Structure formats: C-alpha cells, structure tokens
Amino acid sequence: MEKLILHEDWVSGNCYKIRLTAALLGIPLERRQYDVLKAETRTEAFLTQVNANGRIPVLQVGDRFLPESNAACWYLASRSPLVPDDRFEQADMLRWMFFEQYNHEPNVATVRFWTAFVGLENLSEAQHAMLPGKRVAGEAALKLMDDHLAGRDYFVGASLTLADICLYAYTHVAEGGGFDLDAYPHVQAWLGRVAGLPNYIGIGA
Numbered sequence: 001m002e003k004l005i006l007h008e009d010w011v012s013g014n015c016y017k018i019r020l021t022a023a024l025l026g027i028p029l030e031r032r033q034y035d036v037l038k039a040e041t042r043t044e045a046f047l048t049q050v051n052a053n054g055r056i057p058v059l060q061v062g063d064r065f066l067p068e069s070n071a072a073c074w075y076l077a078s079r080s081p082l083v084p085d086d087r088f089e090q091a092d093m094l095r096w097m098f099f100e101q102y103n104h105e106p107n108v109a110t111v112r113f114w115t116a117f118v119g120l121e122n123l124s125e126a127q128h129a130m131l132p133g134k135r136v137a138g139e140a141a142l143k144l145m146d147d148h149l150a151g152r153d154y155f156v157g158a159s160l161t162l163a164d165i166c167l168y169a170y171t172h173v174a175e176g177g178g179f180d181l182d183a184y185p186h187v188q189a190w191l192g193r194v195a196g197l198p199n200y201i202g203i204g205a
C-alpha cells in the first residue's frame with residue numbers, strides 16, 4: 001500500500017473518523033497537525049498543495065490528496081468487513097454517511113465547535129443567530145438515530161460499518177456542545193458498543 005499521511009487537527013471529529021477506521025483495520029497512518037483556530041489550513045501553501053477547499057481532514061495517498069472525511073474512510077475500508085457485501089446494505093450505509101454530513105455534522109459538530117473551541121462570547125452576530133436552529137436540528141438528528149437504534153446494535157445490518165464510525169465521531173463528544181445524551185438511551189448503548197470494540201482508539205489518542 002502507498003504511504004498514507006493524514007493532514008488533520010486532532011480535535012476534529014471528521015479527522016478522528018479516519019484515525020478510528022485506520023485503527024480498527026490495523027492500517028498505519030502518519031499524521032500532520034494543523035490548528036484550524038489559527039487558520040493553518042488557509043495558508044497559500046495548504047490551499048495550493050493540500051486542499052483548495054481550505055479544510056482538513058485530507059488523506060494523502062502517496063502523492064495524491066483526498067479531502068472529505070467520509071471519502072477518506074471509504075478509501076481505507078472499501079475492501080474490508082466495515083462495508084457490507086449486500087448491495088442494499090452498502091447503499092444504506094452510504095445513506096447514513098450522507099445523513100451524517102447533511103443533518104448531523106453541520107449541527108452537532110458546529111454547535112460543539114462554537115461552544116467548546118471558539119467560545120460563545122467570540123461568535124459573530126450571524127453565528128449567534130444560527131445557534132438555536134442548529135441546536136434544534138442537532139437534537140432532531142440525535143432523536144432520529146435513537147429511534148433507529150431501538151432494537152438494533154448497529155446502523156446497518158448486524159455488525160459495525162462505516163456508517164457507525166462516521167456517526168460516532170461527533171456523537172460521542174456532543175455533550176461538548178451542550179447536547180444531553182441522557183435523552184437518547186439507544187444512542188448511549190451504541191456508543192458503549194463502539195467504544196468496546198477491539199483496537200478502538202479515543203479521539204485524544
């Protein structure tokens with residue numbers, strides 16, 4: 001396999017998804033740290049050499065660069081047991097990964113980032129105005145996940161897939177954004193199952 005380098009900020013759940021996928025599959029990753037709060041992904045060098053979109057994570061595969069966390073997880077896991085063989089289940093896994101990027105991450109992760117890292121006192125007027133709506137949408141995503149997980153161990157089929165890893169990344173730290181996970185008992189049980197997997201690593205590892 002070509003050498004893999006993860007361009008990341010370790011506090012980001014999007015970056016953690018890729019580290020967790022690699023750890024569960026026993027794939028070695030080299031890591032390069034950028035501080036997003038210091039705009040280290042907005043330098044000319046980063047924009048021209050790593051990602052013109054100015055964001056991490058980016059998985060470097062040899063001399064090629066792959067932005068977007070869920071694409072990077074797919075690159076690592078597409079030929080592994082983390083992707084179901086069944087065609088419908090494979091598409092259903094993608095459904096949850098798209099849900100994560102559209103309904104979950106822009107709300108749960110953004111509220112956590114603004115609350116725990118930027119600081120509510122430093123938000124712009126526009127961000128303050130968006131906060132209540134993002135909180136409501138984040139709660140709705142968590143509720144949908146909780147309802148889905150009632151009576152099942154994982155999001156798709158009977159075992160862990162990339163859908164679980166991608167949704168786990170920001171759900172397990174959602175309390176940093178003030179989301180009360182006690183309201184979602186099935187989500188909590190699922191978080192415990194993921195954290196108990198062999199080769200599991202935490203976000204700070």
Ligand SMILES: N[C@@H](CCC(=O)N[C@@H](CS)C(=O)NCC(=O)O)C(=O)O
Nearest residue numbers: 012014036054055056057068069070
């Ligand atoms: N959809 C992208 C989102 C990437 C993203 O928003 N990255 C954030 C950190 S989690 C970032 O780099 N922010 C720095 C910036 O926008 O300047 C993914 O899943 O990788």
